[in-house]
Amino acid sequence: MKIMIKFFTILFVAFVFVSCSDDDNGPEPLAVESKTATNIPAPQTGGQPTSDPIGGPFTKFSFSTGAVTTSETEWDIAFRGTTIAVNGGAATGTNDEPERNGEAGAFVATGTFASITDAASYTFAQDSDSGFAILTGSDNGWYNYTPFPVNVISPIPGRVLVLRTHDGKYAKLEILSYYRDAPAEPDGMADEARFYTFNYVYNPNEGQTTLE
Amino acid sequence: MDLNKVFILVFIGVLGTSIFGQEMTMENDSIPIEDLDEVIVTATRTLRQLSSLPLPVTLISKTQLQKTGVIRLDEILNEQTGIITVADESGFEGVQIQGIASDYVLILINGVPLVGRSAGNLDLSRLTIGNIKQIEIVKGPSSSLYGSEALGGVINIITETPKDGDLHGDISYRFASFNTHDANINLSQKLDKLGYSFFANTLHSDGYDLQPETQGQTVSPFNNYTFNGQVFYDFSNRLKLFASGRHYQQQQQADLFVNDEMFEGDSDIDETNAHLRFNHKANDKWALEYEFYYTNYKASEILQSPITDDVFSQSNFDQNLVRPEIRATYTFKPKHALTTGAGYNHENLDSTFFDEKVVFDSQYVFAQYDFFPWEKLNLILGARFDNHSEYQSQFSPKASANFQLSEAISVKGSIGYGFKAPDFRQLYFDFTNSAVGYTVLGYNVAIEKVQELETQGQLTDILFDLSELEEPLEAESSIGYNLGAGYAMGNVKLNLNFFRNDFKNLIDTRAIARRTNGQNVFSYANFDRIYTTGFEMDASYSFNKQLTFTAGYQLLYAKDKEKKVALERGEVFARDPQTLQTIALDNSDYFGLVNRSRHTANFKVFYDVPQWDFNINIRINYRSKYGLFDGNGNGILDDFDTTFVDGYALANLALNKTFSKKYTLQLGANNLFDYKDEENIPGLAGILLFTKINFKF
Numbered sequence: 001m002k003i004m005i006k007f008f009t010i011l012f013v014a015f016v017f018v019s020c021s022d023d024d025n026g027p028e029p030l031a032v033e034s035k036t037a038t039n040i041p042a043p044q045t046g047g048q049p050t051s052d053p054i055g056g057p058f059t060k061f062s063f064s065t066g067a068v069t070t071s072e073t074e075w076d077i078a079f080r081g082t083t084i085a086v087n088g089g090a091a092t093g094t095n096d097e098p099e100r101n102g103e104a105g106a107f108v109a110t111g112t113f114a115s116i117t118d119a120a121s122y123t124f125a126q127d128s129d130s131g132f133a134i135l136t137g138s139d140n141g142w143y144n145y146t147p148f149p150v151n152v153i154s155p156i157p158g159r160v161l162v163l164r165t166h167d168g169k170y171a172k173l174e175i176l177s178y179y180r181d182a183p184a185e186p187d188g189m190a191d192e193a194r195f196y197t198f199n200y201v202y203n204p205n206e207g208q209t210t211l212e
Numbered sequence: 213m214d215l216n217k218v219f220i221l222v223f224i225g226v227l228g229t230s231i232f233g234q235e236m237t238m239e240n241d242s243i244p245i246e247d248l249d250e251v252i253v254t255a256t257r258t259l260r261q262l263s264s265l266p267l268p269v270t271l272i273s274k275t276q277l278q279k280t281g282v283i284r285l286d287e288i289l290n291e292q293t294g295i296i297t298v299a300d301e302s303g304f305e306g307v308q309i310q311g312i313a314s315d316y317v318l319i320l321i322n323g324v325p326l327v328g329r330s331a332g333n334l335d336l337s338r339l340t341i342g343n344i345k346q347i348e349i350v351k352g353p354s355s356s357l358y359g360s361e362a363l364g365g366v367i368n369i370i371t372e373t374p375k376d377g378d379l380h381g382d383i384s385y386r387f388a389s390f391n392t393h394d395a396n397i398n399l400s401q402k403l404d405k406l407g408y409s410f411f412a413n414t415l416h417s418d419g420y421d422l423q424p425e426t427q428g429q430t431v432s433p434f435n436n437y438t439f440n441g442q443v444f445y446d447f448s449n450r451l452k453l454f455a456s457g458r459h460y461q462q463q464q465q466a467d468l469f470v471n472d473e474m475f476e477g478d479s480d481i482d483e484t485n486a487h488l489r490f491n492h493k494a495n496d497k498w499a500l501e502y503e504f505y506y507t508n509y510k511a512s513e514i515l516q517s518p519i520t521d522d523v524f525s526q527s528n529f530d531q532n533l534v535r536p537e538i539r540a541t542y543t544f545k546p547k548h549a550l551t552t553g554a555g556y557n558h559e560n561l562d563s564t565f566f567d568e569k570v571v572f573d574s575q576y577v578f579a580q581y582d583f584f585p586w587e588k589l590n591l592i593l594g595a596r597f598d599n600h601s602e603y604q605s606q607f608s609p610k611a612s613a614n615f616q617l618s619e620a621i622s623v624k625g626s627i628g629y630g631f632k633a634p635d636f637r638q639l640y641f642d643f644t645n646s647a648v649g650y651t652v653l654g655y656n657v658a659i660e661k662v663q664e665l666e667t668q669g670q671l672t673d674i675l676f677d678l679s680e681l682e683e684p685l686e687a688e689s690s691i692g693y694n695l696g697a698g699y700a701m702g703n704v705k706l707n708l709n710f711f712r713n714d715f716k717n718l719i720d721t722r723a724i725a726r727r728t729n730g731q732n733v734f735s736y737a738n739f740d741r742i743y744t745t746g747f748e749m750d751a752s753y754s755f756n757k758q759l760t761f762t763a764g765y766q767l768l769y770a771k772d773k774e775k776k777v778a779l780e781r782g783e784v785f786a787r788d789p790q791t792l793q794t795i796a797l798d799n800s801d802y803f804g805l806v807n808r809s810r811h812t813a814n815f816k817v818f819y820d821v822p823q824w825d826f827n828i829n830i831r832i833n834y835r836s837k838y839g840l841f842d843g844n845g846n847g848i849l850d851d852f853d854t855t856f857v858d859g860y861a862l863a864n865l866a867l868n869k870t871f872s873k874k875y876t877l878q879l880g881a882n883n884l885f886d887y888k889d890e891e892n893i894p895g896l897a898g899i900l901l902f903t904k905i906n907f908k909f
Contacts, residue, residue: 137730
């Protein structure tokens, strides 16, 4: 009996040793990042209320740095007014759009932010000459527009953007506000528009799709 | 206004009048507020005693109209249990009955319908009450008799008829706040065979401005005129003629400010009704009615710059309805009657937003058997068939029963089908918003217009297989259930009615294509299913026929069934106002449809002092909070919306004193405590003081 216990102890110790050494051989996985980006400016020229064509550069954002970037290649998504471009696919034909040179894609999922836990099950669309991956227009993509009486762009509750980044990693994003400093009840006449505030979760590990 | 104030005032008022009342000596010539032999015609298209009818009916008598000092139909309807007028998302006002919107309520004058709706709403302030004998409101579906639009109920305005050989009439003038002038003249005489009446009304108001800091007035100044002439001729005891011509016209100033530039103009309405009817009593059994009706409703608006004369917008609306109808009633024996009818409806509409004048034609037949299989049980069975040129035929049955449990108590119930034909706008609209760039298309023109836009390269996407749109749009329909009981004994009257209305195929807009500018092309489709349910209760008690208290209450739940399913599945979301993060909602967060108050109530006191030829009344109407629109983008009104309007009560007061039996002086105040909600209720002007002199001969 004693021999038996000893034998198992050795076996156990050996197993633990082997497992540990196995782990030590690979790189430490990076922590999934859960952050809030505030007041990302998204200016545009033209469009409502003028009749001039919409234009101006997009504001590009990178998940790996968690910040706005001017890089022509190291960006994932980009904002101009209510339009969101991804760094994947082809030009849509709008003025002043950035060149897509990555493999980014997007899917507009429905649910609470927490309920979207994995990116594996989604089919990602890319920008193309038939339109943006994240559809534009009220009620089509991420926002709706209430002209009367408030004149407000509101992010549709329950819309979560699930994204593949330009280098094939995954993120999810929930837009909280389109107005500077994210007022709880924006006033379209008084509050300054074209400032995005959003929560996002980014998994920096190559090949991992989990988003929690 | 503080509700407490209202109740304190009522309490003092009641106390005062009660004490006052005890000092009075009784007199027998006092006028009862409600007549004992009240009869109505709307429920069955035959004269029927109100108390034995198996349907929920509200009757507003001429006495009530006169004592309260109201001048327009919407004012008096707002004081009835379960009936309110509300402005919907379009900003136009209409009546709501049992939580059912104005689109689904039929408005009749002497049994024939009014046309001319703005976004589905028929503006009841168009109708003066100056020559009305009584107003009959039958709640619940009545399509079995009246066809389209009679889902939520029917409001029938019955005009006054000449009484005797002397020339009778009254002339009145009323002056009120906001520089409001209302004048009436009524003349009538019934000679041997010929009777006639003439009525004219004019109303002017300067309107009002709830938000002087913004440009333009809340309600702009307006003038309107109503003329009504009627002729009655008895060819014999068996053949009688009724002919009526009515004309209404209104001019209202219109203005619009776009980026500080002003545009102004006029908004005009012209309405004409011509109604001809022969009543033919063929013999003791057969009574026939031959009816011909024509009405025209025109509305036009022009806005232009006063400096450059540039026209900013111009719109026209011109609707015609022609309807011959024949009805026959066969009386088997007293209280057993079969009524049948057949008619033809021709409607056309020419509007700025239609390609061309559009035409509807329909034919219909109906039958109704009203009988007492047993002394205490009244049954009314009816059905109607409508054949229409533009949508599917409709069969509308209805059954109702009244059981006299005892002398005082009766139990009544009814089930009926109601429908509303898709209207001209839903079928033929062609409108593109020039500022935002979206397009709305009527169902019948959608395929053609979408293909047109597609060939012009204006579309990025067509969201539906267009062949889906080849199936005709279906009529909106409902099944209404009413179950109630009435108690009447001595000075006490009680009425209770439970209702449920299940609607299906409601027509709403949905996006069918996407434009290159990112905006949508919308068209109409049948998709919503809603219900309204609750109960209504009326109670009245009178002391000595001099002092009468009445109280009414309605509880209402009005919800969208699809939304309830989506909520159950956790597919509806809102944003937490603190974190702005999405949370999933459930049914306990769902408030219901817009513009519906859960509770509405009224309380009225009428006090008569016959020996002084004096009477006074105070009426208080309350509605609890309601939502204006979905403000948080999830398609429903929920606890996280901030678009609710607070509940409020309005108190109206009127005093009448008659001199020499001929002259009546009236003083009063509507909205006595000056309640206003400038942001949310532009239709509520604040206190309106009025005085009126009436000369009767």
